[in-house]
Amino acid sequence: MKRVLITAGASGIGREMGVQFADAGFEVWVTDVDGAALAGCPKDWRCFEASAVDEEAMAAVFAGMDGLDVLCANAGIAGPTAPVEEVRLADWRGCVSVNLEGAFLAAKYAAPLMKRAGRGAMVLTSSTAGIYGYPNRAPYAAAKWAVIGLMKTLAMELGPFGVRANAICPGAVEGPRMEGVLAREAAVKGMTRDQVYQGYAAGTSMRSFVEARDVAAMAVFLGSDAARLVSGQVIAVDGHTENPDPKV
Incomplete structure (x- = not known):
């Protein structure tokens, strides 16, 4: 049986990835910092309470694996929503750490x-x-650009060993994290939550948010043999974002 490991796999996009990989016949391993969410995962999943940026904890998870077919380096946080001059260095570092260093550590031990x-x-x-x-969203955007640079390098470095690397770029995903972003942007811009929401939707060619299941489906495809020669790619699942600065 093929095996997938998903960081931040107990809720949101990560949880849906686990569900869809399980449906595709994979053995599912997940890590997450939320013990309660992990407890609610299916009983046949291998679950570990571990921070994606705790190297010792992540090393221990990988040390228990005798093989890995797919890694979904999915851990991330939204970070602060504020003009760059108002962003505290501690908040910058926290956001970049989870989003970038979490992906790095997962790749380091999966490779x-x-x-x-x-x-x-x-x-x-x-x-x-x-x-x-x-x-x-300076910290978040900087980290997510860096994730793509990491992915491109992994694709080149690991390709000769038969290992592929790709990046999924979700757009506005329905769920609790996006609700927090909407609330913070509304406060910064002096708008209502619904106005910001409509601005995001209007900024896509399909006039829609996406759902976790849409992102997970792309992850399963990229982890499958159907994508055996797809590597080094940046693939948006976003209904086609036209305007990254939502307005109404």
């Missing part, structure tokens, strides 16, 4: 397993903020 097997796929969760600049 030896995949290289030994001569195959594997790494799927890094970036964002459309890693394609465009996003006003009032």
